[in-house]
Amino acid sequence: xxxxxxxxxxxxxxxxxxxxxxxxxxxxxxxxxxxxxxxxxxxxxxxxxxxxxxxxxxxxxxxxxxxxxxxxxxxxxxxxxxxxxxxxxxxxxxxxxxxxxxxxxxxxxxxxxxxxxxxxxxxxxxxxxxxxxxxxxxxxxxxxxxxxxxxxxxx
Numbered sequence: 259x260x261x262x263x264x265x266x267x268x269x270x271x272x273x274x275x276x277x278x279x280x281x282x283x284x285x286x287x288x289x290x291x292x293x294x295x296x297x298x299x300x301x302x303x304x305x306x307x308x309x310x311x312x313x314x315x316x317x318x319x320x321x322x323x324x325x326x327x328x329x330x331x332x333x334x335x336x337x338x339x340x341x342x343x344x345x346x347x348x349x350x351x352x353x354x355x356x357x358x359x360x361x362x363x364x365x366x367x368x369x370x371x372x373x374x375x376x377x378x379x380x381x382x383x384x385x386x387x388x389x390x391x392x393x394x395x396x397x398x399x400x401x402x403x404x405x406x407x408x409x410x411x412x413x
Contacts, residue, residue, distance in 0.1 A: 262306025269299030285333065290325045297321045345375060347396030354392055354406065361385040366400055379403045 276292030298318055302309035353372055361368030362384045370379040370391055378400035385391060391403035 260306060262302060262309045266299045266302025266306060266309055269295045269302060271299075273299060284336075287329065289329050290322065293325050294318055294321050345373070347377065347399060347401055350377070350393045350401055351396060352393065354390055355403070357385050357387050357389050357391055357403075360387055361391070361403060370401065370403055372401070377401050381405070 273292045273295030276288045276295065280288040280292060298309065298314060298321075301317065302314075308314065350372055355370040355372035355377075357368070357379075358371050358376060359367065359369035361370060361379045361381045363380060363382055365380060366378045368379045368381070368385070369376050370393075371377075372393065379391070379402070380397075380400060381391070381403050383405075385403065385405045390406040392406050393401045394404050395402040
């Protein structure tokens with residue numbers, strides 16, 4: 259067996275091992291190099307001399323690019339991105355809530371009920387209990403709110 263054929267078979271075997279590893283542990287992104295190695299090995303079996311030429315790396319890149327895009331789309335379909343299960347203060351900007359404990363400037367004792375959670379809040383002026391507020395920003399683990407007028411707009 260000449261060097262080209264041996265190398266082609268090695269590419270195929272390594273590629274198959276990588277695909278099995280990907281099937282056993284999905285998401286490690288071994289699918290792309292495994293597929294590229296199998297394609298190069300298959301071409302090398304047909305034309306062993308070509309496998310050792312300067313064209314082999316070019317074909318590897320040509321196969322690599324679409325395989326990467328296909329793999330990314332496949333993983334996006336298998337596990338679509340979902341919003342975080344926990345609410346973070348930054349995701350509350352633009353939402354409304356009700357003051358449950360008086361909110362004031364430079365004071366984190368104020369509390370605002372937003373959706374189903376209570377958050378520490380500050381504001382540029384004192385906002386009494388029971389008033390509707392709009393979340394304008396988040397700073398760490400508290401929110402900055404602004405009182406809403408009767409028409410439902412920020413005052």
